[in-house]
């Protein structure tokens with residue numbers, strides 16, 4: 381899926397919205413998605429509420445990567461397997477979440 | 482015409498083909514229809530499982546038993562995937578270990594696993610740190626209320642959990658869903674797979690899921706017939722005999738001091754086997770052997786809970 385946004389949007393908030401969507405849409409059957417989508421949203425909430433000194437999100441980004449990987453590898457269906465795609469590409473391709481806002 | 486001598490046929494079963502596969506580089510042959518878990522066990526690999534039950538159809542819900550299968554995009558649940566010829570399975574790759582560790586961390590951070598067998602060893606083996614998601618959220622008094630619409634997101638300062646009040650609403654067994662991993666085993670045991678009573682189901686969805694009676698009524702008002710077949714299969718101790726629950730609360734529950742004696746239920750002629758767990762000359766709980774051909778671990782209320790008269794002194 382491709383989502384076109386201009387460079388004025390707040391990426392963290394967009395990611396939070398997407399994470400909230402996946403958390404709501406998780407059916408709850410399997411552990412990686414049922415709990416992983418909650419932990420993903422919690423980490424993004426911390427990042428959004430953080431003072432954002434550069435580098436201060438490193439722990440939460442590692443956590444997001446760890447949770448994302450298990451959702452991708454071990455969820456039952458495509459919803460859980462894709463629940464971290466947007467966050468992953470925002471971190472890896474756009475360098476989101478690390479910079480100060 | 483004289484009747485020919487009648488012979489009783491001997492049941493031989495269908496011949497079973499063997500399937501050969503590779504597990505961690507070792508070649509192994511197992512009967513067709515076996516699972517990858519069976520094959521892993523056959524070569525001595527100890528794969529953790531939680532939602533798998535030896536008397537139930539696999540639900541694939543917990544994802545702690547995942548293994549890597551060559552050619553598969555995602556990891557594969559070993560408890561349910563059937564063996565195929567020449568498949569190459571790995572149980573200890575970086576990816577498998579990561580997945581095990583994370584599943585244990587996600588479960589450990591959201592569920593009270595203090596009475597789940599083996600979890601402590603697994604946490605150590607996979608270096609799982611369930612505390613990394615932050616301090617646990619306080620007990621939720623409204624987990625049984627399922628509101629439509631979006632969830633209420635907090636600020637990420639606490640890690641959400643299953644923590645909720647214990648359901649002590651009858652004299653026979655307690656439901657402590659703070660310990661529930663939502664493995665579906667109780668639901669399956671109560672439903673079509675064994676009991677066909679349908680007293681419990683999963684209510685809600687996502688992280689808000691809960692095992693619940695119809696309209697969340699208390700157990701005595703529900704369809705429950707107290708067969709205890711859900712307790713028999715619960716892997717976490719979320720469901721337990723009231724006797725066990727009370728003894729744990731008092732601090733007197735001690736499995737090392739218990740004996741287990743398997744005997745025949747005397748209530749009717751069906752022939753179910755009971756295993757009496759006895760501590761200090763008192764029956765503290767009753768289970769049933771899963772490999773017994775009559776009940777496969779299932780009983781009715783009389784066999785499961787009708788032991789008080791034995792020990793009225």
Ligand code: SF4
Pocket residue numbers: 405406407408409410411413414455456457458459460461
């Ligand atoms: S990955 Fe699919 S099956 Fe698993 S909880 Fe999410 S929506 Fe349900």
Ligand code: SF4
Pocket residue numbers: 667670671676678679680681704705706707708709710711712
């Ligand atoms: S005791 Fe029997 S009837 Fe009641 S919920 Fe458990 S399995 Fe269902």
Ligand code: SF4
Pocket residue numbers: 660661662663664665666667668692711714715716717718719720
């Ligand atoms: S109560 Fe026990 S058997 Fe039922 S879903 Fe929870 S952990 Fe599984």
Ligand code: FES
Pocket residue numbers: 529530531532533540541542543544545546547558559560561
């Ligand atoms: S034991 Fe295989 S998915 Fe739970």
